[in-house]
Amino acid sequence: MLKIKRKSLLYKSGVEYADFCLNHVEGCAHGCTFPCYAFQMAKRFGKVKTYSDWIKPKLVSNALELLDNEIPKYKDQIKFVHLCFMTDPFMYKQGEVQDMTLKIIEKLNKNNIRCTVLTKGIYPKILTNKEKYGTSNEYGITLVSLNNDFKKEFEPYSAPYLDRVKALKYLHDNGLKTWVSIEPYPTPNLDTNQNLSKLLNHIKFVDRIIFGKLNYNVVSSRFKENHIFYERCTNQVIEFCKTNNIDYHIKFGTLMQYNKKTEVIFKKVIQQPVPVASF
Numbered sequence: 001m002l003k004i005k006r007k008s009l010l011y012k013s014g015v016e017y018a019d020f021c022l023n024h025v026e027g028c029a030h031g032c033t034f035p036c037y038a039f040q041m042a043k044r045f046g047k048v049k050t051y052s053d054w055i056k057p058k059l060v061s062n063a064l065e066l067l068d069n070e071i072p073k074y075k076d077q078i079k080f081v082h083l084c085f086m087t088d089p090f091m092y093k094q095g096e097v098q099d100m101t102l103k104i105i106e107k108l109n110k111n112n113i114r115c116t117v118l119t120k121g122i123y124p125k126i127l128t129n130k131e132k133y134g135t136s137n138e139y140g141i142t143l144v145s146l147n148n149d150f151k152k153e154f155e156p157y158s159a160p161y162l163d164r165v166k167a168l169k170y171l172h173d174n175g176l177k178t179w180v181s182i183e184p185y186p187t188p189n190l191d192t193n194q195n196l197s198k199l200l201n202h203i204k205f206v207d208r209i210i211f212g213k214l215n216y217n218v219v220s221s222r223f224k225e226n227h228i229f230y231e232r233c234t235n236q237v238i239e240f241c242k243t244n245n246i247d248y249h250i251k252f253g254t255l256m257q258y259n260k261k262t263e264v265i266f267k268k269v270i271q272q273p274v275p276v277a278s279f
């Protein structure tokens with residue numbers, strides 16, 4: 001894997017539900033074509049020229065050294081650190097990325113910094129090792145469809161949908177906090193075999209759900225009932241979350257009316273259930 005060096009790593013994210021963030025890889029082998037916002041930004045700022053450059057990720061080889069310098073500097077301001085918005089921390093079949101991600105999580109946790117993580121890859125079982133990794137991290141997957149034809153076109157090199165869910169469920173079954181980002185949820189003219197109820201039923205076990213519309217896609221914006229469609233889906237997600245006692249946040253821009261209150265979704269630490277003593 002190609003390597004690069006950076007001058008800094010931690011930054012305050014502009015995403016409404018996040019706090020600090022880091023991206024220890026430039027590029028992403030998943031090669032999503034929704035389009036990928038991170039790829040668009042990398043092109044705009046001259047970091048990559050083409051799609052084929054983008055899908056050859058470059059690891060930030062000095063990420064751990066940067067963290068050693070930056071953690072003391074930001075520690076008092078950090079509520080939690082998100083991995084990642086501009087790449088994928090558990091990129092499918094990219095062992096070097098996974099190894100670095102695990103070292104980063106371990107370092108942050110050892111410094112009492114909680115992580116929220118989001119991937120279209122597969123979570124390794126080692127995350128359940130409670131001596132190495134904290135138990136207050138929140139592990140998320142992106143899941144916007146269960147339709148493999150859709151995946152082939154829009155997330156060609158990411159992990160299969162149900163494998164992502166299975167790996168997430170394993171973390172949940174071992175007492176870790178889990179969440180799902182249903183974003184960017186496609187309009188039916190892009191995913192012709194869409195089934196939101198079925199998708200939600202696969203992720204009933206998670207602690208939190210974030211739902212958001214698909215932006216920057218010409219075909220999606222041509223869908224003539226766009227607003228009504230997203231309003232109906234949002235209501236369905238909210239109803240599902242209320243019924244199943246799941247926290248939720250609807251991303252800014254999904255509905256005409258934005259509810260800012262749920263932005264705090266990751267700011268509240270989910271308490272571990274108190275074991276009931278038996279005599």
Ligand code: SF4
Binds near residue numbers: 028029032036085087
């Ligand atoms: S997983 Fe995320 S960063 Fe990677 S290509 Fe897909 S949208 Fe872009």
